[in-house]
Amino acid sequence: MIKNKEDRVYRLKKALYGLKEAPRAWYEEINSYFTKVGFQRSPSEATFYVKSTESGILIISLYVDDIIYTGSSGELMMEFKIEMMKKYEMTDLGLLHHFLGLGVIQTESYIFLHQKKYARTLLDKFGFKDCKSVATPLAVNEKLSKVDGSEQANESVCIGK
Numbered sequence: 001m002i003k004n005k006e007d008r009v010y011r012l013k014k015a016l017y018g019l020k021e022a023p024r025a026w027y028e029e030i031n032s033y034f035t036k037v038g039f040q041r042s043p044s045e046a047t048f049y050v051k052s053t054e055s056g057i058l059i060i061s062l063y064v065d066d067i068i069y070t071g072s073s074g075e076l077m078m079e080f081k082i083e084m085m086k087k088y089e090m091t092d093l094g095l096l097h098h099f100l101g102l103g104v105i106q107t108e109s110y111i112f113l114h115q116k117k118y119a120r121t122l123l124d125k126f127g128f129k130d131c132k133s134v135a136t137p138l139a140v141n142e143k144l145s146k147v148d149g150s151e152q153a154n155e156s157v158c159i160g161k
Helices: 022-036 074-087 116-125
Strands: 048-053 056-063 066-071 102-106 111-114
Touching (some): 066 074
Antiparallel strands (some): 048 056
8 A cells, every 4th residue: 555545446457367268268279379380189088198299299288387298209309398498487396296196106117197196195194104014904815705704784884094
């Protein structure tokens, strides 16, 4: 506020980040750009794009303002990254480590997805955070049978609390 001008109102000349229209405007903008440069949008997933060229294939997935991409050509991926950084104010965060609650571990020979953080949250929520873990929770080489002589389980009994 400005002293002695508390009764004044300011008019905004452009939209602020975070308005409810912002995501739609962003998706329209990025879709227009991707279509213009040769990407095909998936008919079943509106935020998934594929571009096939003679030098390879490039796959892109969007989530709000996060873009993850992969492809069969390092050159194609580098071109994409450079063009996106020129066209939009973007930062390269390097290899993917987490996305939408999934942890991602990448090596030369594999990609491993996990939900370690989510599992720990569940353990904490249900009071199992400090429980001792076991590698195999069942008896090794035990044959399971529908009729094993034990009584029927009571699903109304709550364990762990």
